[in-house]
Amino acid sequence: MKKFIPPILIALVYLGLFIWLPEAALRSSKVTLDYFKEMAFILPPVFLLMGLMEVWLPKDKIQSWLGNDSGLRGSILSVALGTLPTGPVYVAFPIAASLLKKGASVANVVLFLGSWAALKIPQLMVEVKFLGWGFAALRFVLTLLALVLMGTLMKAVLSRFPDKQNQEKPE
Amino acid sequence: MATIGIIYGILVIALVASLAKSREKTKKAFKVAGKALLKTGPSLLVMLCIVGLILGLLTAEKISSLIGSEAGPLATITAAIIGAITLIPSLVAFPLAGSLLRSGATVMTISAFITTLVMVGFVTAPMEAKTLGKKFTLLRNGLGFVAALLIALAMGVIL
Numbered sequence: 001m002k003k004f005i006p007p008i009l010i011a012l013v014y015l016g017l018f019i020w021l022p023e024a025a026l027r028s029s030k031v032t033l034d035y036f037k038e039m040a041f042i043l044p045p046v047f048l049l050m051g052l053m054e055v056w057l058p059k060d061k062i063q064s065w066l067g068n069d070s071g072l073r074g075s076i077l078s079v080a081l082g083t084l085p086t087g088p089v090y091v092a093f094p095i096a097a098s099l100l101k102k103g104a105s106v107a108n109v110v111l112f113l114g115s116w117a118a119l120k121i122p123q124l125m126v127e128v129k130f131l132g133w134g135f136a137a138l139r140f141v142l143t144l145l146a147l148v149l150m151g152t153l154m155k156a157v158l159s160r161f162p163d164k165q166n167q168e169k170p171e
Numbered sequence: 172m173a174t175i176g177i178i179y180g181i182l183v184i185a186l187v188a189s190l191a192k193s194r195e196k197t198k199k200a201f202k203v204a205g206k207a208l209l210k211t212g213p214s215l216l217v218m219l220c221i222v223g224l225i226l227g228l229l230t231a232e233k234i235s236s237l238i239g240s241e242a243g244p245l246a247t248i249t250a251a252i253i254g255a256i257t258l259i260p261s262l263v264a265f266p267l268a269g270s271l272l273r274s275g276a277t278v279m280t281i282s283a284f285i286t287t288l289v290m291v292g293f294v295t296a297p298m299e300a301k302t303l304g305k306k307f308t309l310l311r312n313g314l315g316f317v318a319a320l321l322i323a324l325a326m327g328v329i330l
Contacts, residue, residue, distance in 0.1 A: 003213070006297075010220045017227075028227025035219050041175050043208065043215070045182040051204030052185050055196045087174040088260075090218070090295050094207060097302040109303075110311060118289035123261040130269035131281070138326055139282060143290070146318035154310050163304025 042087055050094045054101075063103035068155075070108065075148070078108040082115030085122045092116040106158050107151030114147035207302075214297040221294045222258050229257060231267050238276055238284065247280045247327075251320055254287030255312075258294050279327025286319035 017025035066074045082092075096109050104112075119140060127136040189197045229237075234257075238250045259267075268281050291312050292299065300308040 006217045007220075010217065010224070013224060014220070017224075021228075024227045026227075027230070028223040030223075031226045032219050032223025035222055039215065039219065042178060044204075045178050047204040047208045048200065049178075049182055049185060050207060051200035051202070052189055052197075054203045055200040056189065056192075085174065085177065087178060088258075089292060090215070090298055091178075093295070093299050093302040094211070100303065106307070113311070114290065114315075117292070118286070120261075123265075123289075126261050126265045127285075130265040131272065131285075134330060135278070135282070135326070138329060139286065139322065142322045142325055143286065143318075146290075146315075146322060150311070150314045150318060153314065154307070157310060158306060161306065163306045 038088075039090075042091055046087075046091045047094060050098050053095070054098050057102060059102050062099060066099060066104035066108045068105045070105065074105070074108050075111055078104075078111040079115045079119070079144070082112045083119050083121050085120060089113070089117040106155040107148075110151035110154055111147050114143070114150070118143050118147075211298055211301050214301050218294055218298055225257055225294065226259070229253065231263070234267065235271060235274075238271055238280060246276065247283045247320075247323060250276075250280045250284035251287045251316070251323065254284040254319070255291040255316060256293040257288065258292065259288060261289075264288055277327060278330045279323050282326040283320060283323035286322045287316060290315035290319050 014025060014028070017028065064070065065077060070077075092113055096113050099112065100106070100109050124136055124140065127139070186197070189200065234253055237253060238246055264285065268285055271284075272278070272281050293312070296308050296312060299311070
């Protein structure tokens with residue numbers, strides 16, 4: 001029952017909008033449709049890539065590249081993977097999840113997701129153009145620093161209080 | 172468009188390599204992918220509708236008028252919250268931020284908007300929680316919000 005609550009709420013909000021703010025409702029529907037088209041194109045190949053990763057990438061390799069003992073090289077690799085030009089952040093979640101399952105450390109997954117969302121190279125070029133080098137460079141450095149701290153903190157917290165669904169399932 | 176090209180390009184190469192090595196494993200990859208897609212599908216649709224709602228209500232003009240040219244902590248906090256709840260493509264967000272900056276918003280306010288925009292994903296949280304776990308999502312976004320405010324503060328002081 002619980003999973004029907006969000007869709008019903010959303011439908012009600014849309015209905016209300018159509019009655020009271022038809023212009024905004026139209027805009028909302030258009031944006032939703034646009035994003036839907038984008039996702040319909042991007043998500044199937046991304047999930048398939050994730051499936052391939054799941055099947056082919058050896059666990060011990062991921063563990064040694066991105067695991068708890070991967071050190072500085074693991075962090076650099078995570079940032080490099082994240083900054084590649086590859087689409088919106090929701091694409092990164094399934095990839096991050098399968099990296100985590102394969103033994104990448106929480107700190108590296110946070111770095112990967114963070115650089116994916118915040119430090120993308122094409123995005124940085126737009127930022128430089130509209131906000132200037134100083135702004136972009138300073139934000140880059142501070143964000144990277146913050147991600148390292150967040151990753152370390154989250155690793156510590158989640159190793160003591162792990163998420164249920166990320167624990168190894170016996171198969 | 173370029174993004175889609177890159178993703179499909181990588182996929183084709185990976186698929187050919189995978190098929191060449193083992194049909195069985197490739198089949199299994201399809202199965203894993205289908206299962207994951209079905210599992211996250213509903214929360215994705217919900218996310219889409221929420222994104223649409225928020226962007227339909229919060230147009231660029233609306234955001235400008237909310238953040239405005241006012242200086243001060245209130246404008247910065249407002250900017251941080253707007254950044255956290257919206258999901259705006261950077262091609263739209265950076266020009267908007269640039270014009271706000273020129274019209275008188277402070278560096279602190281603009282960096283709060285940009286950093287929360289990229290580090291906190293309120294609307295993507297349901298999907299993040301489905302794939303990476305509730306605690307992970309809560310911690311990442313919560314800490315991200317705090318970090319974004321600190322970054323904005325530092326940037327306002329330095330620049």
